[in-house]
Amino acid sequence: MLTIKISNCNSVDEATIGIAEGALNIKYGPNGLGKSTLAKAIVSQIRGDGSLQNLVPFKNRGKTGVGAPTVEGIDNLKSALVFDEEFVQQFAFQKDEVVKNSFEIFIRTPEYLAEIAEIDALLAGIKKAFADNADIGQVVGDLKELREAFGKSSKTGAIPKSSKIHKAFGSGNKIANIPDALKPFETFIKSQEPAKWIAWQIKGNEFLQLEDRCPYCSTALTETKQKETVLAVEKEYDANAVGHLNALKGVIDRLGKYFSEKCRDNLDKVTKAKIELTAQENSFLTSLKADIDGLIEKLEALRTMSFFRCETSRRSAIA
Template structure:
């Protein structure tokens, strides 16, 4: 493409460097805009020309009784004067004197003032004045004969004759063709050339035959056209080279399209979307993406009616990727692009974004996500598949300060390993017991050990056990069995010592304040609130219930003792509730 642009640069510079050509194109447009014709060949009544000359040139045919106003009507400020005069006419009936100089005005003079407004409508005079200026400025483009014809038409004091309309239609038609030809030459590029069977024939077709434009035979127009034709002649000498480069570029585009088509259809198939895309070339040479259901040859015209929000979002992500590849930015930011998708679609999108031949692989990408699944894929399960190896960090906001903590493969642990590690390392038994109960939930262990832990956290002095829909007091043997199960993990466990702690608000509040992990704070808060009538924030209650039970967590996760997985605003709500309890 660069080689093609270099070959075309000379002719493009002709338009860029010579403002006269650009002005000529604009002026040709003004001609066709001012004199508009209907399908029957008559000048449109709504056109500027018709409004200005329908009754002839009123500036050349000033009525005898208004002749003393001639200097004002023909001056450069005639429109402003006429507006001023029209407004002033409203004050004539206040007094028999001029509202400007207070000179006495006879009734006959008043009629004359009113006659000006009746004869010369402001908008009509504005069209007439502007068109006379336009034709004056266009004299340098027209042939001598055409200038004489236009002068005759525009100075005529009667309405336009059919023969005049025919001449004007010829002028407009030639102006439009010449303008369109100049614009085609100005905009010559690969898109125009690739549709030609022969570049040489296409260049010959662009040459302008001055003899075809009988109304534009001035020396100025001839010089412009000769200059442009010379540039086209120069380009013709390089036509072979240009043709070769155009063919190479066409092949590259076809190859790129086929590659993108294959990649996108592969993504759609792997994500489970029952659609395929194809690239269809439009008349102007642009390739547009068309979407087809797998079972149909009819393309989808209205995407919003056929695709779900998720499907549209998936397409948007992949198309954004291709746009980023094209634009080559220094940094690409993806803000939580895949959280709303199910698992197989999530990985299909990640794979398309970072592993394909045409993907964001090797580029600087910052992807934010609330979802842990892509972290598992990128940093744990399939880390070897992503090159270069991505850096994964956990961002936490504490007291309005953002902190990054690296996530290594060794930080992603099974739930069992995390809870066992925390039971071993923590100092307070209540915190250890929280993780032990979680461990039993992971193992789906509903033994006496689990029943005893549940009774403790529900502040039951006499431990109970759930049988189907009912609960009953645990027997001494069951309690002993449960204690022994807990002591395997916490050797100094004593149910009644720990019971005294959980029923003591003071003890729990102290432990809450000493604890560093937000996750543990949340669990202590729940124990503290057990049995208390409290109209808690619904979001807070939902969050507590979900984090306290394992069924909502992933099999592999981050250790909540190291990573603050609980949002700060939740802890602030807990702090507020605890502050209220302190008052009593």
């Protein structure tokens, strides 16, 4: 049994391990313990190709003569292989390494093929349903878009104010609830693409500094109230937020038939609220996001089940 001392390699200041020569040595432990670092250090020292210096700890980088990586106690070892995931991918599944086409030789047996055929037969109906039904693809896409709109939840699980859904509905839906002063623009605000009109209208405001005339049609804004009405669009609306609102409203409308009646009622309150969302409505959105995450996970599992099962069979055969 060789006693090997490893110092100053990545996050390992000093470690001592025992290695039996000419045998398979298995070292196991939780992630982040340093197993890969120790293995790399030993192999690098044996190879003598200078790669050991790649393991210099971050705290010692740029310093000369301080804490250089060292490996002691392996002078008699001439070679070593590390059997890890990288090794398996490199040698067991690559057709041009060591044993050519090893998957075909060692794993693709008649029993393996029979098992895969049985799995494929069981999943044939599910695969056909996903392939032939465009509605399923639309639903999955809509659910993902809605999930992304929630953004990354904080530690408390709250919907962040920077998320699309908060920007769209957090302060109330001003598309469904147009301020009285902006009623003259109702046709444009409730059009198919209100965000484009709002961005276009706001862009003209800078020219109102030159003269009290509409920058687009040159109509004189003779009354102060007329100019205030035009400027009020910029005060009340943000083109990006309106764009998010319009897109999400379409997604929610398409998904509506898949939600329970209670969920639809709550969503209706959120998407048509006149004022800032209440704590109860925010709590509902948080729960909805969790439900959507779970549903997407299940749908994706169904779509990829065949591949997953095949991969599981391959890896089980190797183990």
